[in-house]
Amino acid sequence: MKSVLLVDDEAAVRFGISRYLEAQGLRTAEAACLAEARDAMAREDFGAILLDVRLPDGDGMDFLKEIRRSDPTVPVILITGHGTIAMAVEAMREGADHFLTKPVDLRELEVLLGKALQLGILRRENRALRERPRVLTPFLGSCEAMARLTPLLEASFRHRSPVFIRGETGTGKGLIARLIHERSGQRTEPFVELNCAGLKGEFLESELFGHARGAFTGAVEAKEGLLERAHRGTLFLDEIGDMDVTVQSKFLKVLEEKRFRPLGRVEERISDFRLVCATHQDVEKLIAEGRFRQDLYFRINTLTLTLPPLRERLDDLEALVQHLLGFIAGGRSLPRLDPRALDLLRSYSWPGNLRELHNVLERAYILSDGRELLPSHFFGLGSPATSQPADASPPSQALDLSGAEKAHIARVLRECKGNVPEAAKTLGVSRATLYRKISQHGLRLEDHR
Known part of the structure; x- marks a missing residue:
């Protein structure tokens, strides 16, 4: 271990x-x-x-x-x-x-x-x-928002033009980027990805362009850049909205000339790659603020795919849950999802989108016996999540998981006539945990007897 x-x-x-x-x-x-x-x-x-x-x-x-x-x-x-x-x-x-x-x-x-x-x-x-080499076949869903996306996605498989993927954090932008690569003419070539968030100036430049030994303080050995690695393949730049403006101008030149120079080197290298970018940010706002080059935006914005947040895909939720559980179970039998647990998941607004759903299901699977997922397996997982993403406008009736948990505990307490040991057994939690939850949610036992 x-x-x-x-x-x-x-x-x-x-x-x-x-x-x-x-x-x-x-x-x-x-x-x-x-x-x-x-x-x-x-x-x-x-x-x-x-x-x-x-x-x-x-x-x-x-x-x-x-x-x-x-x-x-x-x-x-x-x-x-x-x-x-x-x-x-x-x-x-x-x-x-x-x-x-x-x-x-x-x-x-x-x-x-x-x-x-x-x-x-x-x-x-x-x-x-x-990460096994294979053609990815993620469940895309059948809701209206995904139906509008499907023809654009299929077009991205046939053409080599840059693709710009937009959507909130956790909506599956990285998965779609890999799918585009696996279904494209570059499928046998490298898929190289870089998250631009948190990498500033010289560090981001070094990752992209590579460097010679001694090119800057700390460059103790030569390093191959991701541009070179991506030659003939696909370069996926996640969170491109966070790319430094100084690096943006150099990267734009690479897109135009298909050649670049590693830091500290005189000779140029050639790199011809298919570009896929993604961001959760409002790029038009970044351009207005001078934080993103408009000419680079025009260059990468040939084909735009906008992924809907999970709260707009609740019709697909059950199918998405089954798809994700297939990955989580890793070839083992899929656990049954209790209908009450599905109702609990449907009542949540999912600010973290598919990533949060995956994490919640993964934790629930660990807590379960592997045969059935109950409401109790979702207590405290992914909650409290009362805040929404900055760019989100969720339905007003959407409840957070904490609110759904409170309602579920209250219902069980009523059914058990306020008997805490019996309610704890029904919920699958300890009495101490149930008492803590009762206090946390401001519930009163006398109201449920």
């Missing part, structure tokens, strides 16, 4: 948690700051990461985003001595699997880590399955 990385600046906390976990048979590695954590992660792939929020050389929440960009499969449990509900909500939205406050209950941590390590194994297996 892989080791657990513990990142905390308090030596006493690291000592106590490490000794306890090692006594339970779990191997641990320690880091007192983000720099040490990065070094440790460069040397070893960890099964899970315990991450303090406040560290001497940076913010744990920012590092969480960095971890998610580099390895979306590793489970992360955030720990802090200054926890708030708002912080917990933000942590879960940024990709944390759990959130604990100090002093840490070691027994609770042991249970959470056991589940997290299992979750990491499942995620890696799913990723390996998805």
Whole structure:
């Protein structure tokens, strides 16, 4: 089993948690700051990461985003001595699997880590399955919004023109980009992708163009750029709206001339690739603000695919759930989805879209026996999620998962006439958990007897 990385600046906390976990048979590695954590992660792939929020050389929440960009499969449990509900909500939205406050209950941590390590194994297996060389056949859906998209998508398979994919975070832009490659004339050539978010100036330029040894501080060896790797294949630039304006001008020249010069080199290289871009941002607004070049926009905007958010695809939800469960089960029998659980999923507004749906189903599968997914398996997963994306206009009647959870608990309490042990058994949770949920949602037992 892989080791657990513990990142905390308090030596006493690291000592106590490490000794306890090692006594339970779990191997641990320690880091007192983000720099040490990065070094440790460069040397070893960890099964899970315990991450303090406040560290001497940076913010744990920012590092969480960095971890998610580099390895979306590793489970992360955030720990802090200054926890708030708002912080917990933000942590879960940024990709944390759990959130604990100090002093840490070691027994609770042991249970959470056991589940997290299992979750990491499942995620890696799913990723390996998805990355096998094959033609991707994702379920696209039959709702009106997807029906409008289908002919445009099919046109992208036949032509080599640039494709610009727009849509909220988590709508499946990366999956569509890979599908376009697999169905195009470039299918036997490389599919090279880069997320432009978080990469600024020289670092983004280095990733795209490559560099010679000594081209800049820290360039200890020569590096091949992604432009060179993508020659004759497909280059997918995710979140192109975050690309530095200085890099935009150089990239535009590459698109026009199909040649470029690595940093620190005199000779030019040739690269002829099919370009697919994606963003969740309002590019027209970026252009008006001077943050995105209009000439580059015209160049990449030959064929635009706009992916609808999941809240506009609720007619497809059941089919999407079955499709995603097929990936999650990894060849095993698909679990039955309790109709009440499906109602719970339908009542949620899904600000994180397909990505959030996948994560919620994945966690529920881990918590279940693999045969049936019940409403209790979705408690707390993906919630509380009361805020909406900045560009979202969800229906006013859409409930968040927390509200659906409250309604479900209230109904079970009424059916059990306020009997907490019986209600807890029906819900599949402990009495302590149910009491906590009753308090959290402001429910009163006397109202349900």
